[in-house]
Amino acid sequence: MRQRLLALTATLAVGALTLTACGSRDEGNKGGSDGDTKVVIGLDAPLTGDLSALGLGMKNSVDLAVKTANKEKYVKGVTFELKALDDQAQPTSGQQNATTFVGQEDVIGVVGPLNSSVGEAMQKVFNDANTALVSPANTNPSLTQGLNWQKEKKRPFASYFRTATTDAIQGPFAAQYVYNEAKLTKAFIIDDKKTYGAGLAATFKGEYEKLGGKVVGTEHINPEAKDFAAVATKVKSSGAQVVFYGGEYPAGGPLSKQIKAAGADVAFVGGDALKSPEYIKLAGKSSEGDFATLVGSELEKLDSAKEFIANYQAEGYKDAYEAYGGYSYDAAWSIIEAVKAVTEKNDGKLPEDARKQVVEALQGVSFEGVSGTVSFDEFGDTTNKQLTVYEVKNGEHVAVKSGTFTD
Amino acid sequence: MNELPQQLVNGLLLGAMYGLVAIGYTMVYGIVQLINFAHGEIFMIGGFGALTVYLYVLPDGTGMAIALPLMIVGGVIAAVLVGVGAERLAYRPLRGAPRLAPLITAIGLSIALQQAVWAWYPDATKSLTFPELDLGPFEIGSVTLQGGDIFLIAAAPICMVILGWFVMKTRTGRGMQATAQDPDTAKLMGINTDRIIMVAFALGAAFAAVGAVAYGLKYGEVNFKMGFLLGLKAFTAAVLGGIGNIYGAMIGGLVLGVAEAISTAYIAEVPGMQQLGGQSWSDVWAFVLLILVLLLRPQGLLGERVADRA
Numbered sequence: 001m002r003q004r005l006l007a008l009t010a011t012l013a014v015g016a017l018t019l020t021a022c023g024s025r026d027e028g029n030k031g032g033s034d035g036d037t038k039v040v041i042g043l044d045a046p047l048t049g050d051l052s053a054l055g056l057g058m059k060n061s062v063d064l065a066v067k068t069a070n071k072e073k074y075v076k077g078v079t080f081e082l083k084a085l086d087d088q089a090q091p092t093s094g095q096q097n098a099t100t101f102v103g104q105e106d107v108i109g110v111v112g113p114l115n116s117s118v119g120e121a122m123q124k125v126f127n128d129a130n131t132a133l134v135s136p137a138n139t140n141p142s143l144t145q146g147l148n149w150q151k152e153k154k155r156p157f158a159s160y161f162r163t164a165t166t167d168a169i170q171g172p173f174a175a176q177y178v179y180n181e182a183k184l185t186k187a188f189i190i191d192d193k194k195t196y197g198a199g200l201a202a203t204f205k206g207e208y209e210k211l212g213g214k215v216v217g218t219e220h221i222n223p224e225a226k227d228f229a230a231v232a233t234k235v236k237s238s239g240a241q242v243v244f245y246g247g248e249y250p251a252g253g254p255l256s257k258q259i260k261a262a263g264a265d266v267a268f269v270g271g272d273a274l275k276s277p278e279y280i281k282l283a284g285k286s287s288e289g290d291f292a293t294l295v296g297s298e299l300e301k302l303d304s305a306k307e308f309i310a311n312y313q314a315e316g317y318k319d320a321y322e323a324y325g326g327y328s329y330d331a332a333w334s335i336i337e338a339v340k341a342v343t344e345k346n347d348g349k350l351p352e353d354a355r356k357q358v359v360e361a362l363q364g365v366s367f368e369g370v371s372g373t374v375s376f377d378e379f380g381d382t383t384n385k386q387l388t389v390y391e392v393k394n395g396e397h398v399a400v401k402s403g404t405f406t407d
Numbered sequence: 408m409n410e411l412p413q414q415l416v417n418g419l420l421l422g423a424m425y426g427l428v429a430i431g432y433t434m435v436y437g438i439v440q441l442i443n444f445a446h447g448e449i450f451m452i453g454g455f456g457a458l459t460v461y462l463y464v465l466p467d468g469t470g471m472a473i474a475l476p477l478m479i480v481g482g483v484i485a486a487v488l489v490g491v492g493a494e495r496l497a498y499r500p501l502r503g504a505p506r507l508a509p510l511i512t513a514i515g516l517s518i519a520l521q522q523a524v525w526a527w528y529p530d531a532t533k534s535l536t537f538p539e540l541d542l543g544p545f546e547i548g549s550v551t552l553q554g555g556d557i558f559l560i561a562a563a564p565i566c567m568v569i570l571g572w573f574v575m576k577t578r579t580g581r582g583m584q585a586t587a588q589d590p591d592t593a594k595l596m597g598i599n600t601d602r603i604i605m606v607a608f609a610l611g612a613a614f615a616a617v618g619a620v621a622y623g624l625k626y627g628e629v630n631f632k633m634g635f636l637l638g639l640k641a642f643t644a645a646v647l648g649g650i651g652n653i654y655g656a657m658i659g660g661l662v663l664g665v666a667e668a669i670s671t672a673y674i675a676e677v678p679g680m681q682q683l684g685g686q687s688w689s690d691v692w693a694f695v696l697l698i699l700v701l702l703l704r705p706q707g708l709l710g711e712r713v714a715d716r717a
Binding site for chain 2: 048049050052053192193218219220221222224225226227228229230231233234236237250254257261262263278281282284
């Protein structure tokens with residue numbers, strides 16, 4: 001009896017380990033069905049955990065790009081395949097995934113990750129292997145412009161690109177809107193101390209103070225905690241009219257809710273990582289009138305995105321494409337374009353050093369994507385610097401202002 | 408505006424929740440000297456049990472007046488089943504084994520339970536919305552109380568009174584005290600210690616489930632990871648109050664909660680401490696307090712000095 005129970009315990013423990021390690025793992029086999037060369041486009045995003053809604057939207061969108069390219073036979077002689085790995089929004093997992101990707105020979109380029117902090121951990125692995133990493137969502141300026149970007153821009157990694165614009169633009173854009181258009185002059189600034197959140201909050205603060213706004217308080221929170229009552233009380237007694245939060249919706253939603261519940265009459269404002277239906281769900285009814293900025297123009301209104309949205313719905317994905325779906329599709333497509341350029345230059349065959357050539361070709365791609373014209377500048381940043389401010393109205397994010405950022 | 412009363416209330420509410428969960432750690436430790444690291448997950452399962460009743464058992468649109476008691480019952484049943492099942496299947500076979508074995512088992516079980524909910528509960532990969540009480544907010548002087556807080560204010564003292572009465576007055580409760588003091592002698596006196604241990608796990612799980620319902624009502628969501636950080640804090644509260652002492656668990660929880668709220672609010676205002684204040688540092692200050700208390704009173708606030716068992 002005792003031994004049977006021991007065995008059961010062991011089974012449970014093994015079960016736990018297997019579960020932790022679960023995830024799709026398609027073993028690669030060279031060559032498609034009709035003699036095509038098979039290349040793999042990787043995807044790295046949080047597919048489980050708090051941020052999985054965003055991550056799954058990214059995965060589905062890349063999947064759609066891969067399917068579309070295969071269906072149209074967009075690159076002759078090449079079949080694309082998706083390999084998705086889960087980084088759980090952890091830099092350590094991201095780096096392991098990066099090693100896995102560059103270790104698998106047929107991986108030509110990778111889309112991802114979602115989090116700037118994860119991107120930071122992955123860049124070097126990809127750069128050392130001369131493999132392209134195109135992020136649809138990393139917005140921290142230092143990833144492309146170096147740690148010293150405020151003084152001297154210097155690109156640290158040649159193989160890293162992004163279709164999302166940076167917080168260097170997003171924060172100030174939000175500040176201009178809050179101060180000039182919404183006429184809110186007293187701000188309380190909160191961040192979650194992550195690369196993304198702290199960076200965003202700092203750029204917002206800089207521009208807001210430059211415009212003449214007053215920062216009445218700052219606070220750093222631990223996004224893993226769910227009790228923000230003490231912070232909420234501080235916000236209330238500070239007399240702020242607006243709270244700017246540099247961080248993501250899993251903590252942002254409850255934070256907004258608790259601040260409003262404490263009786264503070266504020267608009268809760270943040271970056272792209274708050275522009276999610278999950279935010280409104282978590283923040284509840286009191287999220288009415290909150291703002292979020294998002295890189296690019298409103299996807300639903302762009303002519304260029306109509307086809308993407310229709311195809312996405314036709315595929316019947318279980319999860320919504322969320323904030324980064326369009327940029328993920330564009331990121332994947334930029335890799336596909338680069339592969340096309342490389343194979344065409346090499347008489348329709350994939351060259352030996354395809355990875356390296358794809359990185360070089362990415363620098364020159366230019367095409368009409370979901371979010372508009374997709375191309376990269378000398379730092380690997382997108383040249384598409386449109387942003388949109390969304391306001392929560394009747395439980396939905398509604399675009400209230402689109403514009404191109406100017407200093 | 409003076410925000411001190413509000414911050415104290417914030418801390419006491421958070422602390423009451425820590426306390427409800429800490430009871431489970433302290434009771435199990437008091438009786439079998441096991442730190443049940445899976446207790447945070449039992450708390451989480453209590454929350455999911457309550458949500459299941461609301462989502463899948465009750466008809467849509469049931470008022471919270473009827474739904475809430477049934478949700479508590481559902482949460483308690485789910486948590487107790489898992490808690491007792493863990494004891495029966497994972498811990499009992501290891502009783503008498505070196506102490507590290509059940510400890511590692513507890514950590515493994517914690518991961519297994521978390522992942523099981525993640526994998527098999529519908530949509531549990533995201534945070535799930537928990538129904539809220541349509542009450543409040545209540546303004547009392549300069550203090551604002553939310554609807555969800557009312558439940559916690561009522562539930563925590565009631566739970567403590569019931570527990571105190573159970574342990575002091577009932578036959579099983581006295582059996583628990585005897586088993587805690589000396590399991591072998593208790594057995595010789597005719598106490599079914601296996602049953603007593605099971606009751607300790609069940610009671611701890613039940614209080615954790617009540618805590619989880621309070622968590623759901625207060626924050627409006629439950630998720631598969633919610634037990635990890637809260638479990639860690641509750642364990643800290645149990646140690647702070649004196650592990651093995653049920654009142655100590657509640658006191659430890661309250662002290663910890665207040666320490667977090669106060670340090671969030673005021674440390675940054677101390678000259679030169681700007682960088683060390685705010686919510687992200689409140690955990691650090693809470694643990695500084697723990698270390699200070701343990702230096703001065705190694706047995707915890709209400710703990711008794713007991714000779715380590717041979």
